[in-house]
Every structure is written in structure tokens, then in C-alpha cells.
Amino acid sequence: xxxxxxxxxxxxxxxxxxxxxxxxxxxxxxxxxxxxxxxxxxxxxxxxxxxxxxxxxxxxxxxxxxxxxxxxxxxxxxxxxxxxxxxxxxxxxxxxxxxxxxxxxxxxxxxxxxxxxxxxxxxxxxxxxxxxxxxxxxxxxxx
Amino acid sequence: xxxxxxxxxxxxxxxxxxxxxxxxxxxxxxxxxxxxxxxxxxxxxxxxxxxxxxxxxxxxxxxxxxxxxxxxxxxxxxxxxxxxxxxxxxxxxxxxxxxxxxxxxxxxxxxxxxxxxxxxxxxxxxxxxxxxxxxxxxxxxxx
Numbered sequence: 001x002x003x004x005x006x007x008x009x010x011x012x013x014x015x016x017x018x019x020x021x022x023x024x025x026x027x028x029x030x031x032x033x034x035x036x037x038x039x040x041x042x043x044x045x046x047x048x049x050x051x052x053x054x055x056x057x058x059x060x061x062x063x064x065x066x067x068x069x070x071x072x073x074x075x076x077x078x079x080x081x082x083x084x085x086x087x088x089x090x091x092x093x094x095x096x097x098x099x100x101x102x103x104x105x106x107x108x109x110x111x112x113x114x115x116x117x118x119x120x121x122x123x124x125x126x127x128x129x130x131x132x133x134x135x136x137x138x139x140x141x142x143x
Numbered sequence: 144x145x146x147x148x149x150x151x152x153x154x155x156x157x158x159x160x161x162x163x164x165x166x167x168x169x170x171x172x173x174x175x176x177x178x179x180x181x182x183x184x185x186x187x188x189x190x191x192x193x194x195x196x197x198x199x200x201x202x203x204x205x206x207x208x209x210x211x212x213x214x215x216x217x218x219x220x221x222x223x224x225x226x227x228x229x230x231x232x233x234x235x236x237x238x239x240x241x242x243x244x245x246x247x248x249x250x251x252x253x254x255x256x257x258x259x260x261x262x263x264x265x266x267x268x269x270x271x272x273x274x275x276x277x278x279x280x281x282x283x284x285x286x
Binding site: 007009016017020021024025029073074076078100102104106107108120122124125126127128129131132133135136139 | 150152159160163164167168172216217219221243245247249250251263265267268269270271272274275276278279282
């Protein structure tokens with residue numbers, strides 16, 4: 001029986017963000033990382049990644065269905081392509097709307113579309129901007 | 144007389160992060176955005192940016208010296224190139240070690256080098272990973 005604390009996590013996109021996330025989560029969870037490009041997994045094999053990788057055409061929803069996404073506790077959609085991320089999030093919810101997912105939005109101007117579709121999103125650029133503005137407030141305090 | 148609350152800010156790198164930061168800060172501060180590629184400023188001209196842009200070879204420290212960086216309250220170094228960001232941060236501090244700056248590190252593995260050189264850094268990838276791990280904790284609570 002699988003420990004309830006150990007989760008089955010799918011990460012779509014093995015770029016810099018996806019690979020770092022995979023390495024961190026694979027310490028405590030069952031992680032499958034998906035990318036269309038096999039060489040992207042080099043980011044994992046060079047480090048302490050304990051999990052599975054699968055080369056899948058991320059544009060092929062049928063291929064994604066074969067990945068047991070139904071059983072995932074969480075799916076992270078973190079490719080650099082906002083349109084693909086949106087399509088994937090939307091398509092996965094069509095398969096099973098109960099699946100928890102988080103989709104990356106790179107372009108803050110596209111955020112509204114994700115929100116309107118009720119897709120759980122995160123926007124690294126916006127988070128960085130907020131963090132950097134806070135840095136400026138620290139300068140304020142010193143003046 | 145310049146309002147003490149209004150600051151002179153230099154942003155080096157007008158990619159997605161640099162441009163969003165520039166748009167936000169330009170509402171309240173004097174902002175100069177620098178990039179080696181003039182077309183990158185299109186990200187600003189299409190939006191509500193109220194500030195200055197300058198095409199400068201970011202690899203040319205002498206050209207950067209001409210930008211009154213000495214007078215900046217804050218310099219954000221946010222190009223996508225970690226090596227350039229490190230060199231710029233280091234070089235700017237050589238000119239004036241009192242200047243407040245924040246340099247972007249894209250590769251978490253390079254973070255240690257910035258820390259060792261005592262360069263104020265931020266690492267968007269790492270911040271995103273932490274945020275996404277928190278999303279997983281939310282799933283935990285629901286189980």
C-alpha cells in the first residue's frame with residue numbers, strides 16, 4: 001500500500017523549472033517527468049533525481065491520456081509555451097476535472113485567460129517583479 | 144528638487160522580467176531601461192511605460208559607466224545570461240560598492256558563486272519551485 005503522504009506527481013516540461021521541481025519532489029514522492037525532447041532529461045540524470053522520465057509528444061492529448069494522469073495527485077504544467085500550458089490544463093481537466101494541477105503562465109498578459117478558465121496558475125515573472133519591488137522598499141528604509 | 148521618495152532606477156535587460164518591472168516601477172520612479180537590442184523595447188512601447196530606454200552594449204563596462212550608474216538608487220540586473228549578470232554586478236560594485244543592486248540568477252547551481260561574491264541575488268526558478276511545493280501541501284490538507 002502506498003503511503004498516503006507519498007504522492008504521484010506528473011511534471012510536464014523538463015526545462016530549468018521542471019527539472020528543479022522534479023529533483024526536489026522526487027526525494028519524497030513518486031515523480032514522472034514528461035518532455036517531448038529526450039535531451040532535456042540530462043538536467044535530471046546529472047543530479048540526484050530518483051524518478052521516472054517519459055518522452056511524450058506534449059501536443060498529443062491521446063498520448064497524455066496513456067500516462068495514468070487520472071491517478072496523479074498533482075500535475076505541474078511548466079513548459080515555456082503558455083499556449084501549450086493552457087491547452088494541456090484545459091485538456092486534462094476535460095479528462096478529469098478533479099485532478100489538481102498548476103499551470104505556468106510566462107506572459108503576465110495571458111494570465112486573465114487562465115483565470116477566466118478557472119485554471120490554477122502561477123506566474124513566475126509577476127512573482128519576481130513583486131519581490132524586486134520589495135527590494136526597493138528596503139532601500140527606502142535606509143534613506 | 145527630486146522627491147526623495149522618487150528614485151532613480153536602472154534596469155539592465157529588457158526581457159519579459161525587465162520590461163514588467165520597468166512598467167510597474169515607472170509609475171512612481173525615474174526608470175532607465177538598458178538593453179543591447181533595440182527591438183526589446185517594443186515590450187515597453189506597447190504598454191504604459193513612462194521612462195527612458197537606452198541601447199547599450201551590456202558587455203561594454205565603459206559604456207555602462209557613462210550611464211550615471213553612480214547616481215542610481217537601485218540597479219536591477221535581469222538579463223537571461225547569468226554570466227553577464229555576475230560580471231555586471233561585480234563590475235558595477237568595482238565602480239561604486241555603495242550602489243544597491245539585485246542580480247538575477249537563472250541557474251540555481253550558480254547561486255553559490257553569487258553568494259560567495261556577496262552579490263545581492265534573486266533566483267526566480269528557486270522561488271517558483273518553493274511556491275509549487277507549497278501547492279502540493281494544499282493537496283495534502285485535502286486528503
